[in-house]
Amino acid sequence: MTRTLAIFNQKGGVGKTTTAINLAAGLALAGKRTLLVDVDPQGNATTGLGAGKSTLEFTTYDVLMGERSWRDAMISTGVSRLHLLPATLDLAGAVVELADVPGRELCLRNGLREVEAAFDYVIIDTPPSLGLLSINCLAAADCTIIPMQCEFYALEGLAQVEHTLRLVRRQLNQNLSLFGILLTMVDARSRLCRDVIDAVRTQYRERVFDTLIPRTVRIAEAPSYGEPVLTYDKRGKGAGAYQALTQEVLAR
Amino acid sequence: MTRTLAIFNQKGGVGKTTTAINLAAGLALAGKRTLLVDVDPQGNATTGLGAGKSTLEFTTYDVLMGERSWRDAMISTGVSRLHLLPATLDLAGAVVELADVPGRELCLRNGLREVEAAFDYVIIDTPPSLGLLSINCLAAADCTIIPMQCEFYALEGLAQVEHTLRLVRRQLNQNLSLFGILLTMVDARSRLCRDVIDAVRTQYRERVFDTLIPRTVRIAEAPSYGEPVLTYDKRGKGAGAYQALTQEVLAR
Ligand SMILES: Nc1ncnc2c1ncn2[C@@H]1O[C@H](COP(=O)(O)OP(=O)(O)OP(=O)(O)O)[C@@H](O)[C@H]1O
Numbered sequence: 001m002t003r004t005l006a007i008f009n010q011k012g013g014v015g016k017t018t019t020a021i022n023l024a025a026g027l028a029l030a031g032k033r034t035l036l037v038d039v040d041p042q043g044n045a046t047t048g049l050g051a052g053k054s055t056l057e058f059t060t061y062d063v064l065m066g067e068r069s070w071r072d073a074m075i076s077t078g079v080s081r082l083h084l085l086p087a088t089l090d091l092a093g094a095v096v097e098l099a100d101v102p103g104r105e106l107c108l109r110n111g112l113r114e115v116e117a118a119f120d121y122v123i124i125d126t127p128p129s130l131g132l133l134s135i136n137c138l139a140a141a142d143c144t145i146i147p148m149q150c151e152f153y154a155l156e157g158l159a160q161v162e163h164t165l166r167l168v169r170r171q172l173n174q175n176l177s178l179f180g181i182l183l184t185m186v187d188a189r190s191r192l193c194r195d196v197i198d199a200v201r202t203q204y205r206e207r208v209f210d211t212l213i214p215r216t217v218r219i220a221e222a223p224s225y226g227e228p229v230l231t232y233d234k235r236g237k238g239a240g241a242y243q244a245l246t247q248e249v250l251a252r
Numbered sequence: 253m254t255r256t257l258a259i260f261n262q263k264g265g266v267g268k269t270t271t272a273i274n275l276a277a278g279l280a281l282a283g284k285r286t287l288l289v290d291v292d293p294q295g296n297a298t299t300g301l302g303a304g305k306s307t308l309e310f311t312t313y314d315v316l317m318g319e320r321s322w323r324d325a326m327i328s329t330g331v332s333r334l335h336l337l338p339a340t341l342d343l344a345g346a347v348v349e350l351a352d353v354p355g356r357e358l359c360l361r362n363g364l365r366e367v368e369a370a371f372d373y374v375i376i377d378t379p380p381s382l383g384l385l386s387i388n389c390l391a392a393a394d395c396t397i398i399p400m401q402c403e404f405y406a407l408e409g410l411a412q413v414e415h416t417l418r419l420v421r422r423q424l425n426q427n428l429s430l431f432g433i434l435l436t437m438v439d440a441r442s443r444l445c446r447d448v449i450d451a452v453r454t455q456y457r458e459r460v461f462d463t464l465i466p467r468t469v470r471i472a473e474a475p476s477y478g479e480p481v482l483t484y485d486k487r488g489k490g491a492g493a494y495q496a497l498t499q500e501v502l503a504r
Protein backbone atom coordinates (compact mmCIF):
# COMPACT_ATOMS: atom_id res chain seq x y z
CA MET A 1 0.00 0.00 0.00
CA THR A 2 1.80 3.10 -1.22
CA ARG A 3 1.64 6.12 1.08
CA THR A 4 1.74 9.63 -0.37
CA LEU A 5 2.79 12.30 2.16
CA ALA A 6 2.71 16.06 1.43
CA ILE A 7 5.13 18.14 3.51
CA PHE A 8 3.04 21.29 3.82
CA ASN A 9 2.98 24.64 5.58
CA GLN A 10 2.23 27.92 3.81
CA LYS A 11 4.57 29.68 6.27
CA GLY A 12 7.96 30.11 4.71
CA GLY A 13 11.32 28.78 5.88
CA VAL A 14 9.98 26.24 8.42
CA GLY A 15 11.99 23.24 7.19
CA LYS A 16 9.64 21.73 4.56
CA THR A 17 12.37 20.99 2.03
CA THR A 18 14.85 19.83 4.67
CA THR A 19 12.24 17.44 6.07
CA ALA A 20 11.15 16.21 2.63
CA ILE A 21 14.72 15.41 1.59
CA ASN A 22 15.74 13.75 4.86
CA LEU A 23 12.54 11.79 5.44
CA ALA A 24 12.63 10.52 1.83
CA ALA A 25 16.29 9.53 2.27
CA GLY A 26 15.52 7.92 5.64
CA LEU A 27 12.75 5.79 4.13
CA ALA A 28 15.00 4.75 1.20
CA LEU A 29 17.87 3.84 3.57
CA ALA A 30 15.33 1.75 5.54
CA GLY A 31 14.70 -0.29 2.41
CA LYS A 32 11.56 1.45 1.07
CA ARG A 33 11.31 2.44 -2.60
CA THR A 34 10.72 6.21 -2.35
CA LEU A 35 9.87 9.01 -4.80
CA LEU A 36 10.47 12.63 -3.76
CA VAL A 37 8.34 15.04 -5.83
CA ASP A 38 9.57 18.65 -5.90
CA VAL A 39 6.59 20.95 -6.51
CA ASP A 40 8.30 24.22 -5.56
CA PRO A 41 9.44 26.49 -8.42
CA GLN A 42 12.45 27.38 -6.25
CA GLY A 43 13.52 23.75 -6.76
CA ASN A 44 15.36 23.54 -3.44
CA ALA A 45 14.72 19.78 -3.06
CA THR A 46 16.19 19.30 -6.54
CA THR A 47 19.39 21.23 -5.71
CA GLY A 48 19.51 19.84 -2.19
CA LEU A 49 19.87 16.32 -3.68
CA GLY A 50 22.60 17.43 -6.06
CA ALA A 51 20.61 17.38 -9.32
CA GLY A 52 21.90 19.87 -11.92
CA LYS A 53 18.91 21.91 -13.14
CA SER A 54 20.34 22.74 -16.55
CA THR A 55 20.70 19.08 -17.58
CA LEU A 56 17.17 17.93 -16.77
CA GLU A 57 15.16 16.55 -19.67
CA PHE A 58 11.71 16.59 -18.11
CA THR A 59 10.47 17.98 -14.78
CA THR A 60 7.42 18.18 -12.50
CA TYR A 61 6.15 20.93 -14.80
CA ASP A 62 5.78 18.45 -17.71
CA VAL A 63 3.99 15.95 -15.47
CA LEU A 64 1.63 18.60 -14.11
CA MET A 65 0.75 19.77 -17.62
CA GLY A 66 -0.01 16.17 -18.58
CA GLU A 67 2.65 16.05 -21.29
CA ARG A 68 4.92 13.48 -19.67
CA SER A 69 4.46 10.71 -17.14
CA TRP A 70 6.33 10.47 -13.85
CA ARG A 71 8.32 7.60 -15.41
CA ASP A 72 9.73 9.98 -18.04
CA ALA A 73 10.67 12.78 -15.64
CA MET A 74 12.02 10.97 -12.58
CA ILE A 75 15.76 10.71 -12.03
CA SER A 76 17.89 8.66 -9.64
CA THR A 77 19.77 10.31 -6.74
CA GLY A 78 22.92 9.54 -4.76
CA VAL A 79 20.80 7.46 -2.36
CA SER A 80 19.76 4.00 -3.55
CA ARG A 81 16.00 3.35 -3.77
CA LEU A 82 15.41 7.16 -3.77
CA HIS A 83 14.16 8.77 -6.98
CA LEU A 84 13.37 12.45 -7.58
CA LEU A 85 10.84 14.26 -9.75
CA PRO A 86 12.85 17.49 -10.17
CA ALA A 87 11.52 21.07 -10.40
CA THR A 88 12.70 24.26 -12.10
CA LEU A 89 11.38 27.82 -12.29
CA ASP A 90 9.13 26.77 -15.24
CA LEU A 91 6.77 25.41 -12.62
CA ALA A 92 5.78 28.98 -11.70
CA GLY A 93 4.35 29.27 -15.23
CA ALA A 94 2.05 26.26 -14.71
CA VAL A 95 -0.08 28.27 -12.28
CA VAL A 96 -0.96 30.77 -15.01
CA GLU A 97 -1.33 28.17 -17.76
CA LEU A 98 -3.65 25.99 -15.68
CA ALA A 99 -5.80 28.88 -14.42
CA ASP A 100 -8.68 28.14 -16.82
CA VAL A 101 -8.29 24.37 -17.13
CA PRO A 102 -11.20 22.42 -15.60
CA GLY A 103 -9.98 20.12 -12.81
CA ARG A 104 -6.78 22.20 -12.53
CA GLU A 105 -6.46 21.16 -8.88
CA LEU A 106 -6.13 17.47 -9.79
CA CYS A 107 -3.29 17.69 -12.33
CA LEU A 108 -0.65 16.33 -9.95
CA ARG A 109 -2.90 13.54 -8.73
CA ASN A 110 -3.55 12.51 -12.34
CA GLY A 111 0.14 12.83 -13.18
CA LEU A 112 1.10 10.45 -10.35
CA ARG A 113 -1.36 7.75 -11.44
CA GLU A 114 0.02 4.18 -11.09
CA VAL A 115 2.95 5.38 -9.01
CA GLU A 116 1.98 2.64 -6.53
CA ALA A 117 3.36 0.05 -8.96
CA ALA A 118 6.90 1.26 -8.40
CA PHE A 119 7.09 2.99 -4.98
CA ASP A 120 6.26 2.32 -1.33
CA TYR A 121 6.38 6.03 -0.34
CA VAL A 122 5.86 9.27 -2.26
CA ILE A 123 7.03 12.46 -0.47
CA ILE A 124 5.85 15.80 -1.91
CA ASP A 125 7.74 19.04 -1.14
CA THR A 126 5.35 22.01 -1.40
CA PRO A 127 6.01 25.73 -1.97
CA PRO A 128 5.29 28.29 0.79
CA SER A 129 1.89 29.39 -0.48
CA LEU A 130 -1.85 28.77 -0.55
CA GLY A 131 -1.95 28.75 -4.32
CA LEU A 132 -2.73 26.22 -7.04
CA LEU A 133 0.54 24.28 -6.69
CA SER A 134 -0.01 23.64 -2.97
CA ILE A 135 -3.65 22.69 -3.57
CA ASN A 136 -2.50 20.19 -6.22
CA CYS A 137 -0.13 18.65 -3.67
CA LEU A 138 -2.83 18.31 -1.00
CA ALA A 139 -5.27 16.84 -3.51
CA ALA A 140 -2.68 14.23 -4.53
CA ALA A 141 -1.68 13.20 -0.99
CA ASP A 142 -3.12 10.65 1.47
CA CYS A 143 -1.81 12.65 4.42
CA THR A 144 0.29 15.63 5.41
CA ILE A 145 3.24 16.32 7.68
CA ILE A 146 3.29 19.92 8.94
CA PRO A 147 6.80 21.17 9.84
CA MET A 148 6.81 24.23 12.05
CA GLN A 149 9.38 26.32 13.85
CA CYS A 150 9.00 27.11 17.56
CA GLU A 151 8.18 30.73 16.89
CA PHE A 152 5.24 33.07 17.32
CA TYR A 153 4.13 33.37 13.68
CA ALA A 154 4.22 29.59 13.42
CA LEU A 155 1.36 29.19 15.91
CA GLU A 156 -0.80 31.60 13.95
CA GLY A 157 0.14 29.76 10.79
CA LEU A 158 -1.02 26.44 12.23
CA ALA A 159 -4.62 27.63 12.45
CA GLN A 160 -4.43 28.68 8.81
CA VAL A 161 -2.98 25.30 7.81
CA GLU A 162 -5.91 23.54 9.47
CA HIS A 163 -8.32 25.85 7.64
CA THR A 164 -6.69 24.96 4.30
CA LEU A 165 -6.73 21.22 5.05
CA ARG A 166 -10.45 21.36 5.92
CA LEU A 167 -11.19 23.15 2.65
CA VAL A 168 -9.24 20.64 0.55
CA ARG A 169 -10.82 17.72 2.41
CA ARG A 170 -14.32 19.05 1.70
CA GLN A 171 -13.79 20.00 -1.94
CA LEU A 172 -11.12 17.74 -3.41
CA ASN A 173 -9.84 14.90 -1.22
CA GLN A 174 -12.01 13.43 1.53
CA ASN A 175 -9.27 11.08 2.70
CA LEU A 176 -6.66 13.75 3.38
CA SER A 177 -5.54 13.33 6.99
CA LEU A 178 -3.02 15.03 9.25
CA PHE A 179 -0.17 12.54 9.69
CA GLY A 180 1.66 14.70 12.24
CA ILE A 181 3.11 18.06 13.26
CA LEU A 182 6.92 18.17 13.33
CA LEU A 183 8.78 20.74 15.42
CA THR A 184 11.93 21.89 13.61
CA MET A 185 15.00 24.06 14.30
CA VAL A 186 14.43 23.47 17.99
CA ASP A 187 16.69 25.33 20.40
CA ALA A 188 15.95 23.73 23.76
CA ARG A 189 17.62 26.62 25.64
CA SER A 190 15.12 29.18 24.34
CA ARG A 191 12.12 29.94 26.50
CA LEU A 192 10.02 30.98 23.49
CA CYS A 193 10.75 27.61 21.93
CA ARG A 194 9.75 25.65 25.04
CA ASP A 195 6.53 27.69 25.35
CA VAL A 196 5.60 27.01 21.72
CA ILE A 197 6.31 23.26 22.08
CA ASP A 198 4.10 23.12 25.19
CA ALA A 199 1.30 25.03 23.43
CA VAL A 200 1.37 22.74 20.38
CA ARG A 201 1.56 19.49 22.40
CA THR A 202 -1.36 20.62 24.58
CA GLN A 203 -3.56 21.48 21.61
CA TYR A 204 -2.61 18.70 19.18
CA ARG A 205 -1.52 15.89 21.66
CA GLU A 206 -0.61 12.64 19.88
CA ARG A 207 -0.71 14.33 16.48
CA VAL A 208 2.67 15.91 17.31
CA PHE A 209 5.68 13.73 16.53
CA ASP A 210 7.76 12.75 19.57
CA THR A 211 10.88 13.56 17.51
CA LEU A 212 12.11 17.16 17.78
CA ILE A 213 14.51 18.29 15.02
CA PRO A 214 17.31 20.40 16.57
CA ARG A 215 18.86 23.39 14.79
CA THR A 216 22.33 22.19 13.73
CA VAL A 217 25.02 23.65 11.50
CA ARG A 218 25.41 20.32 9.64
CA ILE A 219 21.76 20.35 8.53
CA ALA A 220 22.23 23.85 7.11
CA GLU A 221 25.48 22.81 5.37
CA ALA A 222 24.29 19.56 3.81
CA PRO A 223 22.42 21.11 0.81
CA SER A 224 25.59 22.87 -0.36
CA TYR A 225 27.09 19.36 -0.81
CA GLY A 226 23.94 18.13 -2.60
CA GLU A 227 23.32 15.48 0.05
CA PRO A 228 20.80 14.72 2.79
CA VAL A 229 22.25 15.23 6.27
CA LEU A 230 21.64 11.47 6.76
CA THR A 231 24.61 10.73 4.50
CA TYR A 232 26.55 14.01 4.86
CA ASP A 233 26.92 13.71 8.65
CA LYS A 234 25.48 10.31 9.49
CA ARG A 235 26.57 10.24 13.16
CA GLY A 236 25.46 13.83 13.95
CA LYS A 237 22.47 15.06 15.97
CA GLY A 238 20.57 16.18 12.85
CA ALA A 239 20.87 12.79 11.15
CA GLY A 240 19.88 11.07 14.39
CA ALA A 241 16.72 13.17 14.63
CA TYR A 242 15.69 12.47 11.05
CA GLN A 243 16.39 8.75 11.58
CA ALA A 244 14.07 8.85 14.61
CA LEU A 245 11.40 10.63 12.55
CA THR A 246 11.70 7.97 9.85
CA GLN A 247 11.09 5.26 12.46
CA GLU A 248 8.01 7.13 13.74
CA VAL A 249 6.63 7.40 10.20
CA LEU A 250 7.25 3.69 9.51
CA ALA A 251 5.54 2.75 12.78
CA ARG A 252 2.29 4.66 12.17
CA MET B 253 9.26 62.68 -2.69
CA THR B 254 7.57 59.58 -1.30
CA ARG B 255 9.60 56.38 -1.54
CA THR B 256 7.84 53.04 -1.93
CA LEU B 257 9.99 50.05 -0.93
CA ALA B 258 8.94 46.41 -1.44
CA ILE B 259 10.56 43.92 0.93
CA PHE B 260 10.80 40.96 -1.41
CA ASN B 261 12.26 37.46 -1.65
CA GLN B 262 10.27 34.45 -2.87
CA LYS B 263 12.33 32.27 -0.51
CA GLY B 264 10.37 31.67 2.67
CA GLY B 265 11.32 32.58 6.23
CA VAL B 266 14.20 34.95 5.39
CA GLY B 267 13.03 37.87 7.57
CA LYS B 268 10.82 39.85 5.13
CA THR B 269 8.10 40.59 7.68
CA THR B 270 10.56 41.24 10.51
CA THR B 271 12.45 43.70 8.28
CA ALA B 272 9.26 45.37 7.00
CA ILE B 273 7.94 45.95 10.54
CA ASN B 274 11.22 47.17 12.01
CA LEU B 275 12.29 49.35 9.09
CA ALA B 276 8.84 50.95 8.98
CA ALA B 277 8.99 51.55 12.73
CA GLY B 278 12.54 52.87 12.45
CA LEU B 279 11.52 55.40 9.79
CA ALA B 280 8.49 56.51 11.84
CA LEU B 281 10.62 56.93 14.98
CA ALA B 282 13.03 59.01 12.86
CA GLY B 283 10.16 61.42 12.15
CA LYS B 284 8.99 60.11 8.74
CA ARG B 285 5.30 59.53 8.05
CA THR B 286 5.27 55.82 7.13
CA LEU B 287 2.67 53.37 5.78
CA LEU B 288 3.31 49.62 6.10
CA VAL B 289 1.28 47.63 3.56
CA ASP B 290 0.76 43.95 4.41
CA VAL B 291 0.25 42.01 1.18
CA ASP B 292 0.73 38.51 2.62
CA PRO B 293 -2.44 36.45 3.26
CA GLN B 294 -0.69 35.08 6.35
CA GLY B 295 -0.98 38.63 7.75
CA ASN B 296 2.16 38.34 9.89
CA ALA B 297 2.95 42.07 9.66
CA THR B 298 -0.61 42.76 10.85
CA THR B 299 -0.29 40.49 13.90
CA GLY B 300 3.31 41.50 14.48
CA LEU B 301 2.11 45.09 15.05
CA GLY B 302 -0.61 43.97 17.41
CA ALA B 303 -3.65 44.54 15.16
CA GLY B 304 -6.57 42.23 15.94
CA LYS B 305 -7.65 40.61 12.67
CA SER B 306 -11.27 40.00 13.70
CA THR B 307 -11.98 43.69 14.31
CA LEU B 308 -10.71 45.08 11.01
CA GLU B 309 -13.26 46.93 8.89
CA PHE B 310 -11.34 47.02 5.60
CA THR B 311 -8.06 45.43 4.55
CA THR B 312 -5.51 45.28 1.73
CA TYR B 313 -7.92 42.89 -0.03
CA ASP B 314 -10.52 45.68 -0.42
CA VAL B 315 -7.89 48.10 -1.73
CA LEU B 316 -6.54 45.55 -4.21
CA MET B 317 -10.05 44.81 -5.53
CA GLY B 318 -10.59 48.55 -6.00
CA GLU B 319 -13.53 48.69 -3.61
CA ARG B 320 -11.92 50.87 -0.98
CA SER B 321 -9.12 53.40 -0.90
CA TRP B 322 -6.04 53.14 1.29
CA ARG B 323 -7.52 55.97 3.40
CA ASP B 324 -10.51 53.74 4.32
CA ALA B 325 -8.47 50.65 5.20
CA MET B 326 -5.42 52.03 6.98
CA ILE B 327 -5.23 51.86 10.78
CA SER B 328 -2.91 53.45 13.30
CA THR B 329 -0.37 51.38 15.26
CA GLY B 330 1.34 51.64 18.65
CA VAL B 331 4.13 53.66 16.97
CA SER B 332 3.36 57.30 16.19
CA ARG B 333 3.58 58.31 12.50
CA LEU B 334 3.31 54.59 11.53
CA HIS B 335 0.11 53.43 9.85
CA LEU B 336 -0.74 49.92 8.64
CA LEU B 337 -2.79 48.57 5.75
CA PRO B 338 -3.70 45.23 7.37
CA ALA B 339 -4.12 41.83 5.69
CA THR B 340 -6.20 38.73 6.39
CA LEU B 341 -6.59 35.35 4.71
CA ASP B 342 -9.18 36.88 2.32
CA LEU B 343 -6.22 38.18 0.35
CA ALA B 344 -5.54 34.64 -0.91
CA GLY B 345 -8.91 34.85 -2.68
CA ALA B 346 -7.88 37.97 -4.59
CA VAL B 347 -5.43 35.93 -6.68
CA VAL B 348 -8.27 33.81 -8.04
CA GLU B 349 -10.72 36.70 -8.42
CA LEU B 350 -8.23 38.86 -10.31
CA ALA B 351 -7.02 36.05 -12.61
CA ASP B 352 -9.03 37.29 -15.61
CA VAL B 353 -9.05 41.02 -14.89
CA PRO B 354 -7.05 43.06 -17.44
CA GLY B 355 -4.22 44.94 -15.74
CA ARG B 356 -4.45 42.57 -12.76
CA GLU B 357 -0.77 43.22 -12.00
CA LEU B 358 -1.39 46.92 -11.39
CA CYS B 359 -4.20 46.70 -8.83
CA LEU B 360 -2.01 47.57 -5.86
CA ARG B 361 -0.31 50.43 -7.68
CA ASN B 362 -3.73 51.86 -8.55
CA GLY B 363 -4.96 51.29 -5.01
CA LEU B 364 -2.04 53.29 -3.57
CA ARG B 365 -2.62 56.32 -5.82
CA GLU B 366 -2.09 59.67 -4.08
CA VAL B 367 -0.46 58.02 -1.10
CA GLU B 368 2.35 60.57 -1.55
CA ALA B 369 0.03 63.25 -0.17
CA ALA B 370 0.13 61.66 3.28
CA PHE B 371 3.33 59.59 3.61
CA ASP B 372 7.10 59.97 3.20
CA TYR B 373 7.71 56.19 3.02
CA VAL B 374 5.58 53.21 2.02
CA ILE B 375 6.94 49.77 3.01
CA ILE B 376 5.34 46.72 1.38
CA ASP B 377 5.62 43.26 3.01
CA THR B 378 5.33 40.57 0.31
CA PRO B 379 4.36 36.87 0.55
CA PRO B 380 6.93 34.10 -0.16
CA SER B 381 5.93 33.46 -3.77
CA LEU B 382 6.33 34.43 -7.42
CA GLY B 383 2.58 34.82 -7.86
CA LEU B 384 0.20 37.67 -8.63
CA LEU B 385 0.39 39.28 -5.17
CA SER B 386 4.18 39.58 -5.31
CA ILE B 387 4.05 40.92 -8.87
CA ASN B 388 1.53 43.55 -7.72
CA CYS B 389 3.96 44.60 -4.99
CA LEU B 390 6.90 44.93 -7.37
CA ALA B 391 4.79 46.85 -9.88
CA ALA B 392 3.77 49.30 -7.15
CA ALA B 393 7.26 49.88 -5.73
CA ASP B 394 10.06 52.27 -6.67
CA CYS B 395 12.67 49.88 -5.31
CA THR B 396 13.16 46.65 -3.42
CA ILE B 397 15.04 45.47 -0.37
CA ILE B 398 15.97 41.77 -0.55
CA PRO B 399 16.39 40.14 2.88
CA MET B 400 18.30 36.88 2.79
CA GLN B 401 19.63 34.39 5.31
CA CYS B 402 23.27 33.28 5.18
CA GLU B 403 22.37 29.83 3.94
CA PHE B 404 22.88 27.75 0.83
CA TYR B 405 19.36 27.91 -0.62
CA ALA B 406 19.43 31.68 -0.18
CA LEU B 407 22.23 32.09 -2.75
CA GLU B 408 20.29 30.09 -5.31
CA GLY B 409 17.23 32.14 -4.48
CA LEU B 410 19.07 35.40 -5.17
CA ALA B 411 19.56 34.51 -8.83
CA GLN B 412 15.83 33.83 -9.09
CA VAL B 413 14.99 37.14 -7.41
CA GLU B 414 17.11 38.98 -9.98
CA HIS B 415 15.34 37.10 -12.76
CA THR B 416 11.94 38.16 -11.40
CA LEU B 417 13.02 41.81 -10.98
CA ARG B 418 14.26 41.90 -14.58
CA LEU B 419 10.94 40.52 -15.82
CA VAL B 420 8.87 43.04 -13.82
CA ARG B 421 11.14 45.88 -14.92
CA ARG B 422 10.68 44.97 -18.58
CA GLN B 423 6.94 44.34 -18.51
CA LEU B 424 5.42 46.48 -15.76
CA ASN B 425 7.70 48.95 -14.01
CA GLN B 426 10.80 50.34 -15.75
CA ASN B 427 11.87 52.31 -12.71
CA LEU B 428 12.05 49.36 -10.31
CA SER B 429 15.53 49.30 -8.83
CA LEU B 430 17.36 47.16 -6.28
CA PHE B 431 17.75 49.31 -3.17
CA GLY B 432 19.87 46.77 -1.34
CA ILE B 433 20.42 43.20 -0.14
CA LEU B 434 20.10 42.74 3.62
CA LEU B 435 21.74 39.82 5.40
CA THR B 436 19.53 38.58 8.23
CA MET B 437 19.71 36.07 11.13
CA VAL B 438 23.47 36.36 10.96
CA ASP B 439 25.47 34.06 13.25
CA ALA B 440 29.01 35.39 12.97
CA ARG B 441 30.45 32.19 14.50
CA SER B 442 29.18 29.99 11.66
CA ARG B 443 31.58 29.32 8.81
CA LEU B 444 28.72 28.77 6.35
CA CYS B 445 27.38 32.19 7.29
CA ARG B 446 30.75 33.94 6.75
CA ASP B 447 31.20 32.16 3.40
CA VAL B 448 27.76 33.28 2.20
CA ILE B 449 28.36 36.90 3.31
CA ASP B 450 31.69 36.93 1.43
CA ALA B 451 30.06 35.46 -1.70
CA VAL B 452 27.24 38.03 -1.67
CA ARG B 453 29.50 41.02 -0.98
CA THR B 454 31.85 39.95 -3.78
CA GLN B 455 29.06 39.61 -6.31
CA TYR B 456 26.81 42.52 -5.32
CA ARG B 457 29.39 44.93 -3.73
CA GLU B 458 27.84 48.27 -2.68
CA ARG B 459 24.32 46.94 -3.24
CA VAL B 460 24.66 44.96 0.00
CA PHE B 461 23.79 46.93 3.15
CA ASP B 462 26.68 47.42 5.58
CA THR B 463 24.26 46.54 8.38
CA LEU B 464 24.07 42.83 9.27
CA ILE B 465 20.99 41.78 11.28
CA PRO B 466 22.05 39.29 14.00
CA ARG B 467 19.86 36.34 15.06
CA THR B 468 18.56 37.34 18.51
CA VAL B 469 15.93 35.87 20.82
CA ARG B 470 14.37 39.32 21.37
CA ILE B 471 13.65 39.74 17.65
CA ALA B 472 11.86 36.37 17.64
CA GLU B 473 9.92 37.26 20.80
CA ALA B 474 8.77 40.77 19.80
CA PRO B 475 5.86 39.69 17.52
CA SER B 476 4.22 37.79 20.38
CA TYR B 477 3.94 41.15 22.17
CA GLY B 478 2.59 42.86 19.04
CA GLU B 479 5.53 45.25 18.90
CA PRO B 480 8.57 45.95 16.73
CA VAL B 481 11.82 44.98 18.44
CA LEU B 482 12.70 48.69 18.26
CA THR B 483 10.24 49.40 21.05
CA TYR B 484 10.09 45.94 22.70
CA ASP B 485 13.83 45.82 23.43
CA LYS B 486 15.13 49.24 22.44
CA ARG B 487 18.66 48.85 23.84
CA GLY B 488 19.20 45.31 22.47
CA LYS B 489 21.41 44.16 19.57
CA GLY B 490 18.41 43.53 17.31
CA ALA B 491 17.00 47.03 17.78
CA GLY B 492 20.46 48.50 17.26
CA ALA B 493 20.85 46.68 13.95
CA TYR B 494 17.48 47.83 12.65
CA GLN B 495 18.26 51.39 13.77
CA ALA B 496 21.48 51.20 11.74
CA LEU B 497 19.56 49.88 8.74
CA THR B 498 17.10 52.77 9.05
CA GLN B 499 19.98 55.24 8.95
CA GLU B 500 21.40 53.55 5.83
CA VAL B 501 18.01 53.76 4.13
CA LEU B 502 17.61 57.44 5.04
CA ALA B 503 21.10 58.21 3.76
CA ARG B 504 20.67 56.66 0.28
N1 LIG C 1 17.14 21.74 11.72
C1 LIG C 1 17.79 22.68 11.03
N2 LIG C 1 18.96 23.17 11.50
C2 LIG C 1 19.60 24.15 10.85
N3 LIG C 1 19.18 24.71 9.69
C3 LIG C 1 18.04 24.25 9.16
C4 LIG C 1 17.28 23.22 9.77
N4 LIG C 1 16.18 22.96 8.99
C5 LIG C 1 16.27 23.81 7.95
N5 LIG C 1 17.39 24.57 8.05
C6 LIG C 1 17.80 25.65 7.12
O1 LIG C 1 16.84 26.69 7.24
C7 LIG C 1 16.49 27.20 5.95
C8 LIG C 1 15.00 26.95 5.72
O2 LIG C 1 14.73 25.58 5.62
P1 LIG C 1 13.95 24.96 4.35
O3 LIG C 1 14.44 25.60 3.11
O4 LIG C 1 13.98 23.49 4.46
O5 LIG C 1 12.48 25.50 4.69
P2 LIG C 1 11.22 25.53 3.72
O6 LIG C 1 10.04 25.52 4.60
O7 LIG C 1 11.35 24.47 2.72
O8 LIG C 1 11.38 26.97 3.02
P3 LIG C 1 10.42 27.54 1.84
O9 LIG C 1 9.22 28.04 2.58
O10 LIG C 1 11.22 28.64 1.19
O11 LIG C 1 10.14 26.39 0.93
C9 LIG C 1 17.36 26.46 4.95
O12 LIG C 1 18.46 27.28 4.65
C10 LIG C 1 17.79 25.19 5.68
O13 LIG C 1 19.06 24.75 5.28
Ligand SMILES: Nc1ncnc2c1ncn2[C@@H]1O[C@H](COP(=O)(O)OP(=O)(O)OP(=O)(O)O)[C@@H](O)[C@H]1O
Pocket residue numbers: 010011012013128151152153154263264265266267268269270271292296378379380436437438465466467468469471472473475
Ligand atom coordinates in the same frame (compact mmCIF):
# COMPACT_ATOMS: atom_id res chain seq x y z
N1 LIG D 1 17.15 38.45 13.23
C1 LIG D 1 16.32 37.53 13.72
N2 LIG D 1 16.62 36.88 14.87
C2 LIG D 1 15.80 35.91 15.35
N3 LIG D 1 14.66 35.53 14.79
C3 LIG D 1 14.30 36.13 13.65
C4 LIG D 1 15.09 37.17 13.04
N4 LIG D 1 14.45 37.60 11.93
C5 LIG D 1 13.33 36.86 11.83
N5 LIG D 1 13.22 35.99 12.86
C6 LIG D 1 12.18 34.98 13.08
O1 LIG D 1 12.30 34.03 12.04
C7 LIG D 1 11.01 33.69 11.52
C8 LIG D 1 10.97 34.07 10.04
O2 LIG D 1 11.01 35.49 9.91
P1 LIG D 1 9.89 36.28 9.07
O3 LIG D 1 8.54 35.72 9.37
O4 LIG D 1 10.12 37.72 9.26
O5 LIG D 1 10.33 35.84 7.61
P2 LIG D 1 9.50 36.02 6.26
O6 LIG D 1 10.49 36.05 5.17
O7 LIG D 1 8.59 37.16 6.40
O8 LIG D 1 8.65 34.65 6.21
P3 LIG D 1 7.53 34.30 5.10
O9 LIG D 1 8.34 33.83 3.92
O10 LIG D 1 6.70 33.20 5.72
O11 LIG D 1 6.76 35.55 4.85
C9 LIG D 1 9.99 34.43 12.38
O12 LIG D 1 9.50 33.55 13.35
C10 LIG D 1 10.79 35.57 12.99
O13 LIG D 1 10.30 35.94 14.23
Ligand SMILES: [Mg+2]
Pocket residue numbers: 016017018040044125126127
Ligand atom coordinates in the same frame (compact mmCIF):
# COMPACT_ATOMS: atom_id res chain seq x y z
MG1 LIG E 1 11.17 24.60 0.61
Ligand SMILES: [Mg+2]
Pocket residue numbers: 268269270292296378379
Ligand atom coordinates in the same frame (compact mmCIF):
# COMPACT_ATOMS: atom_id res chain seq x y z
MG1 LIG F 1 6.49 37.25 6.02
